[in-house]
Amino acid sequence: MNINEARAVITGGASGLGNAVARHVVAAGGRVALLDVQDALGATAAANLGPAATFIKCDVTNEQNVNDAVQRAHAFLGSINLTVNCAGVVGAGRMLGKSGPMAGDFFTKVIHINLIGTFLIDKACAHLMTQNTPNADGERGLIIHTSSVAAYEGQIGQVAYSATKGAVLAMTLPMARELAAFGIRVMTIAPGVFWTPMVDGMTKELQDSLSAQVPFPKRLGRAEEYASLVAHLFQSPYMNGESVRLDGAIRMQPK
Numbered sequence: 001m002n003i004n005e006a007r008a009v010i011t012g013g014a015s016g017l018g019n020a021v022a023r024h025v026v027a028a029g030g031r032v033a034l035l036d037v038q039d040a041l042g043a044t045a046a047a048n049l050g051p052a053a054t055f056i057k058c059d060v061t062n063e064q065n066v067n068d069a070v071q072r073a074h075a076f077l078g079s080i081n082l083t084v085n086c087a088g089v090v091g092a093g094r095m096l097g098k099s100g101p102m103a104g105d106f107f108t109k110v111i112h113i114n115l116i117g118t119f120l121i122d123k124a125c126a127h128l129m130t131q132n133t134p135n136a137d138g139e140r141g142l143i144i145h146t147s148s149v150a151a152y153e154g155q156i157g158q159v160a161y162s163a164t165k166g167a168v169l170a171m172t173l174p175m176a177r178e179l180a181a182f183g184i185r186v187m188t189i190a191p192g193v194f195w196t197p198m199v200d201g202m203t204k205e206l207q208d209s210l211s212a213q214v215p216f217p218k219r220l221g222r223a224e225e226y227a228s229l230v231a232h233l234f235q236s237p238y239m240n241g242e243s244v245r246l247d248g249a250i251r252m253q254p255k
């Protein structure tokens with residue numbers, strides 16, 4: 001599939017990595033639907049992208065909301081052949097924090113957004129992808145999960161986050177195996193530390209210390225680099241059922 005043919009549903013598309021994917025796809029001639037909870041930011045992001053983009057307010061944790069939003073995205077795009085899951089929260093917190101053990105509800109909330117939200121979006125999009133006419137390779141679409149290096153080397157304070165990022169990675173192969181019958185591929189990207197609003201919120205000290213930990217290139221990742229990998233995966237039918245680290249060889253320390 002060529003990136004100019006992409007008809008993409010992008011969750012978390014109002015900001016950061018998801019927004020970079022939207023800009024890349026539209027610049028290449030594709031069409032995008034941005035799904036996000038941030039409506040003002042999402043509407044502005046879509047307006048900036050022009051007529052090939054739309055914003056649909058969607059909370060990925062709400063199944064009905066997801067099904068409705070994906071239907072609306074399908075109507076706007078004409079078809080869906082790319083789904084990129086970028087909606088997510090950091091969910092930082094220690095199991096035994098300063099004010100006592102982590103509330104179970106907090107852990108559940110992070111699981112709901114990062115893991116269950118990904119699954120709800122995947123199944124709604126995959127269902128509509130099955131209606132696509134397959135291309136010469138028999139392909140109907142690609143689903144991308146956004147994991148994290150925290151799936152491999154979770155730091156202190158990432159117990160909930162790492163659980164979700166490990167889980168979206170682990171779903172990749174069984175989902176790819178199941179959806180192979182429809183010509184739908186499933187891939188996961190595990191980013192290191194990228195410049196996005198998520199990282200903007202950190203102290204300069206922490207940002208510098210994170211950059212210093214990257215072997216090469218000695219800097220944080222650029223959102224455009226994530227978007228380029230999405231485009232590469234879209235155009236590479238043999239990439240399936242696997243996770244790709246995009247991290248400058250960083251291996252996170254315990255803290």
Ligand SMILES: NC(=O)c1ccc[n+]([C@@H]2O[C@H](COP(=O)([O-])OP(=O)(O)OC[C@H]3O[C@@H](n4cnc5c(N)ncnc54)[C@H](O)[C@@H]3O)[C@@H](O)[C@H]2O)c1
Pocket residue numbers: 011012013014015016017018035036037038058059060061085086087088089090113117146147148149190191192193194195196197198199
């Ligand atoms: N930035 C990094 O360094 C980094 C590293 C590894 C993994 N990631 C992952 O990449 C993804 C994107 O992160 P980002 O850095 O672009 O962050 P971001 O905060 O810029 O974007 C995340 C977006 O998700 C949206 N969102 C949150 N909860 C939602 C919900 N319930 N329904 C719909 N949308 C919701 C937010 O509104 C926001 O626009 C996340 O899953 C994150 O865990 C980021």
